[in-house]
Amino acid sequence: MGQRFFGFEKLDIYHLSVEMAAEVYRISAAFPADERFGLTNQLRRAATSITLNIAEGSGRDSRKDFAHFLMQARGSAYEVASALDLAVRLGYLTPEQPQEVLVQAHTLCAKITALARNLKAAP
Template structure:
């Protein structure tokens, strides 16, 4: 695996940007009476996901990064709820496919979170493990 240099190297960020672009394009097709309410909520939630991944990755600590990933996951849940409503009301034709993409981004985010939590525990365990000193040879 290549080294992660910036948020742009994270697959979760890449897929979240793709999802946000799709949501922006699809929201143009909403009925006129939904354009100022639901459209703006959809766009805000969709853009929040990659933005929080990017901001978190630029922070100094793993804990801060995790906090921003949790916020991104919250925005993803909000977007999923909005798309579930859209799907049930049949406001957009591709809502089902978008729900699948949302689930995929969710799996990527959860994997990234799990990776950071696990590596943090491993690092903590290594730091707390007593080292055995060997006596010098006589």
């Protein structure tokens, strides 16, 4: 991405979430066509929601609001993990395929939690 105009573009968690969302799109591309409006859509929306909540929260007027949106983003990361588990159980993915995304989600959740705590603790 070229020039940066917004504060969220400086956040490590934003870049991690974009990378994770792109990987979710890649691995879900092979899901069955009849899942296009089901699990595929839900998984992709959850992954995208992470990045969107980080961006939206960073534009809010208060640290409390930003922390709230970060917790929404974290919840979406949990949703991604759950959807990937279901995709494996349904045979759409091998157990190995979602591992990179799951590691990214775990790392992202830890970083989101830390930032939200810092925001809430700041005066």
